[in-house]
Amino acid sequence: MVTNVTNLGRSGLGDWLIQRFSAVILAAYTLCILGSFLVHPEMDYLQWRAIFDSTAMRFFSVITVLALCAHAWIGMWTISTDYLTSVQLGSRATVYRILFQAVCALITVVYLLWGIQILW
Amino acid sequence: MKDTRPKNLNLFAIKWPLAAITSIAHRISGIFIFIGVAILLYLLEVSLESAAGFDFVLELLAKPLVKLLVWAIVAGLLYHLIAGIKHLLMDFGIGESKQGSLRGAQLTILFAVIAIAVAGVWIW
Numbered sequence: 001m002v003t004n005v006t007n008l009g010r011s012g013l014g015d016w017l018i019q020r021f022s023a024v025i026l027a028a029y030t031l032c033i034l035g036s037f038l039v040h041p042e043m044d045y046l047q048w049r050a051i052f053d054s055t056a057m058r059f060f061s062v063i064t065v066l067a068l069c070a071h072a073w074i075g076m077w078t079i080s081t082d083y084l085t086s087v088q089l090g091s092r093a094t095v096y097r098i099l100f101q102a103v104c105a106l107i108t109v110v111y112l113l114w115g116i117q118i119l120w
Numbered sequence: 121m122k123d124t125r126p127k128n129l130n131l132f133a134i135k136w137p138l139a140a141i142t143s144i145a146h147r148i149s150g151i152f153i154f155i156g157v158a159i160l161l162y163l164l165e166v167s168l169e170s171a172a173g174f175d176f177v178l179e180l181l182a183k184p185l186v187k188l189l190v191w192a193i194v195a196g197l198l199y200h201l202i203a204g205i206k207h208l209l210m211d212f213g214i215g216e217s218k219q220g221s222l223r224g225a226q227l228t229i230l231f232a233v234i235a236i237a238v239a240g241v242w243i244w
Contacts, residue, residue, distance in 0.1 A: 014161060019210065020208065023204050023207075023208065024208075027201055027204065027205070030197065030201060034178045044169075044174075045170075045171040045175075047175035048167060048168070048174060049168060052168060068157070071152050072150075072157075075147075075150045075154070076150075076151070077152065078148055079150075083131075087130065088130075104154075106212055107158075110162070111158075111161065114161055114165075115161060118161065118164055118168065119164075
């Protein structure tokens with residue numbers, strides 16, 4: 001039986017796991033970028049460029065963009081299914097929720113393609 | 121979908137212990153970052169395009185309003201990161217008691233305030 005068609009992993013447990021894995025990747029990348037600022041306090045263009053040009057960093061960056069998009073979608077989906085329901089919005093709740101999810105999905109896909117374009 | 125489990129998500133009817141405040145703040149910061157990523161991606165794109173683009177971003181980041189905006193996004197990010205680490209620790213069964221959840225919420229706020237203050241000093 002299909003109980004939900006808009007969540008990412010098609011099951012609550014799947015989403016739960018993706019949310020944790022992506023969170024670890026995002027935390028690692030955030031600390032990595034913060035660390036690069038500490039290593040280069042007076043960063044210039046060439047140093048900045050060199051950080052993102054290495055093959056390892058390109059993989060890490062694009063994996064992080066994928067993690068960001070999965071994480072953001074699951075988070076926004078969770079919020080929409082918690083707060084945009086018939087309890088709060090009445091009989092038209094499903095319409096508003098699907099619209100909100102559509103906007104979030106569009107933004108997420110734009111981030112995905114834009115991020116890959118910048119970082120790959 | 122048949123789901124007969126009791127639930128109450130009426131935010132105006134429930135009580136707000138500290139753990140609930142840090143939890144909703146985690147969600148709000150998540151929404152905030154979701155929007156802020158557009159600004160960060162734009163700055164990243166321009167800064168990596170050329171040396172002139174890099175200098176343009178530096179000039180932008182020197183403006184007080186831009187500093188404030190970037191600090192707000194970084195603050196949201198740091199809060200979300202710290203509250204997220206607490207979340208992962210709780211997934212491992214750490215701090216799940218009533219007392220533990222209060223302590224976890226207190227530590228989340230403490231670390232977040234310190235991190236956001238340090239970020240503010242660093243940006244200015």
